[in-house]
Amino acid sequence: MKAYQHKWVGGRGQRGFTLIEVMFGMMVFIMMVLIFSAVFPFALRTAEFSNNYSQAALLAQHKIDELQTAGYSRLDYTDLSSLGIIDASPNASPYSFTTVDNLDGGGANHGYFPVGSTGTITIVDYHTMNSSVPTGKMDYVTINITWTSYTGNVGTYSASALL
Numbered sequence: 001m002k003a004y005q006h007k008w009v010g011g012r013g014q015r016g017f018t019l020i021e022v023m024f025g026m027m028v029f030i031m032m033v034l035i036f037s038a039v040f041p042f043a044l045r046t047a048e049f050s051n052n053y054s055q056a057a058l059l060a061q062h063k064i065d066e067l068q069t070a071g072y073s074r075l076d077y078t079d080l081s082s083l084g085i086i087d088a089s090p091n092a093s094p095y096s097f098t099t100v101d102n103l104d105g106g107g108a109n110h111g112y113f114p115v116g117s118t119g120t121i122t123i124v125d126y127h128t129m130n131s132s133v134p135t136g137k138m139d140y141v142t143i144n145i146t147w148t149s150y151t152g153n154v155g156t157y158s159a160s161a162l163l
Contacts, residue, residue, distance in 0.1 A: 052114070053157060064141065072139065075163065119144065122144070140161075141163055142158060
């Protein structure tokens with residue numbers, strides 16, 4: 001039995017790509033690179049915002065937990081300041097916790113939030129919102145966290161609770 005042999009004649013039947021196929025492949029590759037380069041910055045901005053938002057949600061929940069641990073009778077400036085829950089100023093609601101939790105970064109990027117981020121706690125007697133609740137029995141607390149991302153987008157997160 002004789003083995004099959006193929007003869008190559010005049011360049012026909014050679015394996016490889018033609019110039020047109022190579023140019024078409026390069027065009028497809030360049031288009032894919034351009035699409036990826038257009039989408040990549042958007043993906044980075046979205047990831048940054050998502051990270052800041054989730055960190056704000058965790059911090060807001062932590063602040064609510066701290067206030068619950070302090071107890072209803074200690075939700076005033078003197079007690080909250082001595083417990084390290086709020087900043088030294090302002091001494092009336094809304095209180096700030098920007099410095100206590102290092103949200104401003106102290107002028108440098110520390111932690112999870114960009115420089116210049118702020119946090120406030122607003123405490124209101126719930127009687128002012130719902131007259132059926134006796135005054136001095138329940139407080140409505142709102143935690144607000146605001147940040148400006150590295151790309152200039154402003155983000156905010158708010159959480160509220162009854163204490």
